[in-house]
Amino acid sequence: MSKLQVHQLNQLREIFGRFDMNSDGNLTTLELAALLRSLGLKPSGDQVEVLLANMDSNGNGFVEFDELVSAMLLDIDAQELVNQEQLALRCVQVL
Ligand SMILES: [Ca+2]
Ligand SMILES: [Ca+2]
Numbered sequence: 001m002s003k004l005q006v007h008q009l010n011q012l013r014e015i016f017g018r019f020d021m022n023s024d025g026n027l028t029t030l031e032l033a034a035l036l037r038s039l040g041l042k043p044s045g046d047q048v049e050v051l052l053a054n055m056d057s058n059g060n061g062f063v064e065f066d067e068l069v070s071a072m073l074l075d076i077d078a079q080e081l082v083n084q085e086q087l088a089l090r091c092v093q094v095l
Contacts, residue, residue, distance in 0.1 A: 004069065004072070009069070012068065015035070018035075019034055019035040021034070028061075029049055055070075072090060
């Protein structure tokens with residue numbers, strides 16, 4: 001599996017932190033929905049739940065940072081910058 005560059009990880013962490021409203025290290029469906037809306041997406045509640053379920057590899061009902069990173073690694077080239085457009089793209093693919 002390819003790895004993200006340190007600065008890409010930092011960018012991702014910043015995005016994650018911005019939307020982890022209560023800073024507990026988990027994204028809930030509400031927090032994930034806010035993240036998606038900030039990217040210009042308008043997912044339905046069902047779509048957010050499906051997306052979260054897809055990313056939630058340990059099945060605890062939340063998206064941890066590691067899970068977000070894993071989701072990004074699925075088909076983003078490590079040489080590319082992790083920016084919000086790519087995150088949006090990735091989310092669109094999942095939805
Ligand atoms: Ca949270
Ligand atoms: Ca999880």
